[in-house]
Amino acid sequence: MQAAISVRKVSKTYEEGTSKVPALQGIDLDVYPGEVVLLMGPSGSGKTTLLSVMGCILRASAGSVRVAGMETSSLSEKELPPVRLEHIGFIFQGFNLFPTLTVGENVELSLDLKGVRGAKAREEARRLLSLVSLEHKYDTFPSDLSGGQKQRVAVARALAGSPSVILADEPTAALDGHTGRAVMQTMHELAHKHGRAVVVVTHDSRVLEFADRIVRMEDGRIVPGPTTAHEAGVPKIPPHAFIATPIQTAFEA
Amino acid sequence: MPPLARRNLFHDKIRFTVTLTGIVFSVVLIVVELGLFVGFTLTTSSIIDRSNADLWIVSRGTPYIEQGTPYSERKLYQVLATPGVAEAEKDIVRFGDWKTRDGASQGIQVVGFNPHSSLGGPWNVVAGSVDDLQKPDAVMVDEIYKKKLGVERIGDVFEIDGRRARVVGFTRGIRAFTTTPYVFTTFKNAQGFARVEADQTLFILVRAQAGANLKNLQRELQSRLTDVDVLTSSQFSRMTRIYWMFTTGAGIAVLIAAALGLVVGVVVVAQTIYATTMDHIREFGTLKAMGAGNGYIYRVIVTQAAMSAVMGYAMAMVVSALIVHASQSGGAAILLPWPMAVGIFFLSLLMCIGAAMVSINKVTHLDPAMVFKS
Numbered sequence: 001m002q003a004a005i006s007v008r009k010v011s012k013t014y015e016e017g018t019s020k021v022p023a024l025q026g027i028d029l030d031v032y033p034g035e036v037v038l039l040m041g042p043s044g045s046g047k048t049t050l051l052s053v054m055g056c057i058l059r060a061s062a063g064s065v066r067v068a069g070m071e072t073s074s075l076s077e078k079e080l081p082p083v084r085l086e087h088i089g090f091i092f093q094g095f096n097l098f099p100t101l102t103v104g105e106n107v108e109l110s111l112d113l114k115g116v117r118g119a120k121a122r123e124e125a126r127r128l129l130s131l132v133s134l135e136h137k138y139d140t141f142p143s144d145l146s147g148g149q150k151q152r153v154a155v156a157r158a159l160a161g162s163p164s165v166i167l168a169d170e171p172t173a174a175l176d177g178h179t180g181r182a183v184m185q186t187m188h189e190l191a192h193k194h195g196r197a198v199v200v201v202t203h204d205s206r207v208l209e210f211a212d213r214i215v216r217m218e219d220g221r222i223v224p225g226p227t228t229a230h231e232a233g234v235p236k237i238p239p240h241a242f243i244a245t246p247i248q249t250a251f252e253a
Numbered sequence: 254m255p256p257l258a259r260r261n262l263f264h265d266k267i268r269f270t271v272t273l274t275g276i277v278f279s280v281v282l283i284v285v286e287l288g289l290f291v292g293f294t295l296t297t298s299s300i301i302d303r304s305n306a307d308l309w310i311v312s313r314g315t316p317y318i319e320q321g322t323p324y325s326e327r328k329l330y331q332v333l334a335t336p337g338v339a340e341a342e343k344d345i346v347r348f349g350d351w352k353t354r355d356g357a358s359q360g361i362q363v364v365g366f367n368p369h370s371s372l373g374g375p376w377n378v379v380a381g382s383v384d385d386l387q388k389p390d391a392v393m394v395d396e397i398y399k400k401k402l403g404v405e406r407i408g409d410v411f412e413i414d415g416r417r418a419r420v421v422g423f424t425r426g427i428r429a430f431t432t433t434p435y436v437f438t439t440f441k442n443a444q445g446f447a448r449v450e451a452d453q454t455l456f457i458l459v460r461a462q463a464g465a466n467l468k469n470l471q472r473e474l475q476s477r478l479t480d481v482d483v484l485t486s487s488q489f490s491r492m493t494r495i496y497w498m499f500t501t502g503a504g505i506a507v508l509i510a511a512a513l514g515l516v517v518g519v520v521v522v523a524q525t526i527y528a529t530t531m532d533h534i535r536e537f538g539t540l541k542a543m544g545a546g547n548g549y550i551y552r553v554i555v556t557q558a559a560m561s562a563v564m565g566y567a568m569a570m571v572v573s574a575l576i577v578h579a580s581q582s583g584g585a586a587i588l589l590p591w592p593m594a595v596g597i598f599f600l601s602l603l604m605c606i607g608a609a610m611v612s613i614n615k616v617t618h619l620d621p622a623m624v625f626k627s
Contacts, residue, residue, distance in 0.1 A: 048625045057542055057621045078546070085544025092624055096539040100260035109255045113545050169625050 002069055003030035004087075004165050004197030005054050010063030012049055012220075023049040024060070025220040033164065036191045036198045036210055041217035047201045048169055050217070054199060055088050055167045056080045068164055085113055089158030089196075093170035095150040097142040103129065103153050104138035110160035128156040132186065148179030155186055166190055168200045172207055184210040258556035261533050268532075272525035276565025277572060279518025280601050284573040286511035287597070288580075288587035290504060296586065297430040297497040298490040300346055300364060304373050306458035307467055308474065309489045310481050317493040318346050319362070319431065323453035324481060331477055332457055337465040338474075342366065343440050343454035344373040347447035348433060352412040353403035360433040361402075363413065365443020372458040375437040381407055381422020386439055391421040397582065398434035399423075413446040428586055430497055515604060523608035526558055530612035534619065541621035550616050554609050562605035566598055 012024040024046045031037050031054075039047045052058035053065060056072050065072050068087050072080065084090075097106050107125035111117070116124060129135040132152035142150055151171060158166055168187060172180030184200075184207045191198045191212070200207070208214065208229045216225040226233075263269055295302070301309065301318060310332065312322045332341040345365035350358050366373035368386045375383065375393055385391055392413070394402055402411070409420045413436070429435050436446075444451060461470050467485060475483040484492070498504025530537070537550050573589060580587040 052622045052625060055542070057625075081541070081544045081546050083544075084542070088544075090542055090624070092539070096535065096624055098257060098260075098536050098539075100264045100533075101255055101257060105255040109257065109540075110543060112255060113540075113543060113549065 001032055003066070004033050004068060005029075005031045005199070006064075006066040007050070007054060008064040008066075010050075010053055010060045010065060012046075012053060012058065013061045023220050024053065027063070027220075027222060029054075029215060029222065031165070031197045031199055033195045033197050034191050035212040036188055036200065037213045037215055038208065038211040039199060039201045039215050039217060040203070040205075041223075043203075045217040046220040047217055049220075051167050051169055051199060051201050054165075055090060056083050085161070087164050089160070089163040089166045091151070091154050091158050091166065091168035091171045093173045095142070095147075095154045095174070097150055097153055097157075099142050102139050102141055103134060103145070106142070106153055107157050107160055110157045114161040116161070124160070125156075128159050129153070131159065132156050146179075147175050148182065151175060151179070151183050152186070155183065155190075159190070164197060166196050166198045168198070170201055170203065172202065172204050177206060180204065180207065257536075258553045259560065261529060261536075261553070262557045262560055265529070265532065268525060268529060272522065272529075272561050273565050273568060275521025275525060276518060276561060276601065276605065277569040279514050279521060279604070280566055280569030280597060281572050281576070282514030282517065283511050283597060283600065284569065284589060284593075285576060285587055286507055286514055287593060288573075288577060288589050289585060290498070290507040290511065291590065291593060292428075292580075292586035292588040293430055293503065293507065294494050294498055295588065296428045298493045299427065300373075300435065301486055301490040301493060303376050304344075304458055304486065305371050305460065306373065306486055307461045308459035308471060309484050309486060310457040310459065310474065310478065311484060311489070312455075313480050313482055315482065317496040318489065319348070319493075321346060321455035323449050323455055326452055326454040328478055328481065329454070329457055332459060332474060335470070335474055335477060337462050337470040338459055339462040339465075340370060340372060340460040342370045342372045342458050344456040344458050345440060345443040345447055345449055345454065347443070347449065347455060349413050349436070349446050351402055351418075351434075351436065354409075354411065355403070357403075359402060361413070361436045362429060362431070362433050363443045363447040364435050364437045365440040365447070365449075366437070366458075367440055372460060375424045375427060375435075377425045377427065379423055379425045383422075385421040386437065388419075388421060390417045390419050390442065391438065392418045392442070393422040393424060393437040394420060394434060395424045395427045397426070397428060402434060414448060416445050418442075418446065426581070426586070515600070518601075518604045519608050522558070522561065522605050523611045526554070526561070526605075526609050527612045527615070529557065530554060530615060534615075535624065537616050538619055538621055538623045541619060542624045547617055551613050554612050554616065555606055558605040558609035559602060562602045565605070566601040569601075570594065 007027055007029045010024055010027040014021045014023055027050060041047050053060050060073060067083055072083055104125050107128055108121045111121040111124055126135050126138060129138060132155050134149060134152055171183050187198050187200060188210045190196045211229050214227050216223050312324045315321050326343055329341055329343055332338055347363055349361050349363040351361040352358055368383050386393060394404060404420050407420055411418050427435055461467055471483050471485060540550055577587050577589045
């Protein structure tokens with residue numbers, strides 16, 4: 001099976017004045033469709049930098065990054081946004097919703113970027129919001145939503161245009177335990193039901209049960225450690241636990 | 254596209270109000286200054302432009318209308334004998350001294366013309382008639398200068414250079430750029446009021462026959478007459494306008510004020526749009542991270558600027574119309590012809606979009622990785 005994202009010997013070095021700070025050192029990682037990969041590690045270990053490099057937001061100093069089989073390290077700055085647009089959906093720790101747009105318009109905006117407009121965009125936005133049980137909040141502004149609801153809107157927005165890869169940065173950090181679990185169940189289902197490759201950066205050990213694979217990082221390197229929930233001593237959620245029910249079930253539970 | 258630009262713009266109502274106020278202030282300033290410039294420019298040459306003459310014959314080297322010097326009126330007969338001339342009349346435009354009833358002096362410009370002809374007379378006569386000027390000592394002034402000249406009604410008597418002058422009518426809207434009011438009278442009276450010798454004139458106004466080639470007639474007259482310049486009305490008008498607006502520096506000052514209005518507008522709009530952009534910088538970063546190209550984001554910012562421009566312009570035009578209306582009864586007319594209004598619309602648009610460039614530059618250099626920083 002072809003990896004959705006393939007990272008080879010990737011390094012990233014930040015220059016701070018005259019000194020150079022290595023953030024990533026020789027990273028090799030493949031993420032396949034249908035799996036949830038957790039990137040874990042202490043602060044400053046390079047998790048978010050790796051996520052940015054995988055999402056073609058940050059350029060690696062060295063190495064190769066392939067998205068859907070396409071080598072991106074040789075692409076120009078102008079060629080990278082279309083790759084992000086077509087293949088990658090982002091979910092952010094701070095939700096990053098547009099506060100002046102309604103919930104529906106937030107999702108429509110993502111569709112608009114992908115060329116879906118007008119009535120078709122509205123219909124698709126409603127469908128995506130229904131996946132996260134928020135279609136009734138279509139005309140609500142984000143300021144009137146709870147943290148969990150905001151993150152669900154962010155999930156719906158990330159799904160616009162059916163990207164093959166979902167990259168999530170600390171998606172549960174701003175949520176309570178129950179809501180965090182519901183969001184992670186959604187990630188799990190996106191991978192296992194919809195065949196997305198899902199990469200989640202997290203500090204939250206409570207979400208280990210949703211991982212198909214755990215990648216641990218320290219000092220910009222991938223380090224040995226338990227690579228599955230089972231190895232980590234956490235009962236793994238069965239791969240198809242949510243396939244029988246739509247995503248919203250997780251939130252409605 | 255979801256209404257991101259509109260929502261961002263209206264989201265902070267106080268900032269939006271400041272933006273609109275800045276644009277309105279700037280546009281009104283530009284309208285007033287340019288309107289004054291247009292008003293002044295037309296005023297300086299109005300006597301020439303409204304003279305109905307095709308050609309003005311002036312003493313050699315006369316740079317503008319107020320600097321006419323006397324020459325022999327016998328040249329009039331040479332002019333009348335020239336083929337292609339339909340009508341020619343002597344004319345005087347010269348500074349004089351008006352004495353009010355309390356004995357105060359007030360500078361005026363005496364305009365002497367032949368009331369029987371169509372050349373060089375007043376226009377917009379709202380009280381009395383041009384024929385009334387044929388009465389001895391009769392003069393006609395503009396309503397705007399009634400107070401300045403101490404005139405209350407028709408029949409009031411004053412002195413011009415020690416000679417009796419009686420007001421027989423009023424015009425409306427004939428302003429003088431030099432602040433010395435025009436006083437219309439017969440050529441004969443004007444010779445006395447302006448101390449011009451009996452056989453002298455300052456100008457000869459010529460109306461060409463229908464179908465005559467004006468350039469040829471100008472050349473022919475120039476070759477027949479000595480010590481004078483034969484100018485088309487448009488040439489003399491332009492010389493007069495250029496003198497007053499640029500040689501004196503008056504026009505430059507007005508234009509500089511208009512340019513300052515533009516600069517103020519650009520700065521105010523740039524600052525407010527920049528502040529709005531910075532308020533939403535994380536959202537623009539999110540858009541970039543999601544894959545939006547710079548062009549998409551520029552469209553949002555430029556749309557904000559254009560919406561500000563259109564709304565600011567509309568409000569400014571209402572204010573400007575009131576100012577223009579109020580200026581009609583004042584000494585300095587502010588004019589707002591429609592081509593200028595259209596031009597200022599595009600100028601406002603350009604000003605606001607230009608101001609948005611600062612924000613666009615900021616967003617262009619925005620690192621989308623910022624979205625991962627909480």
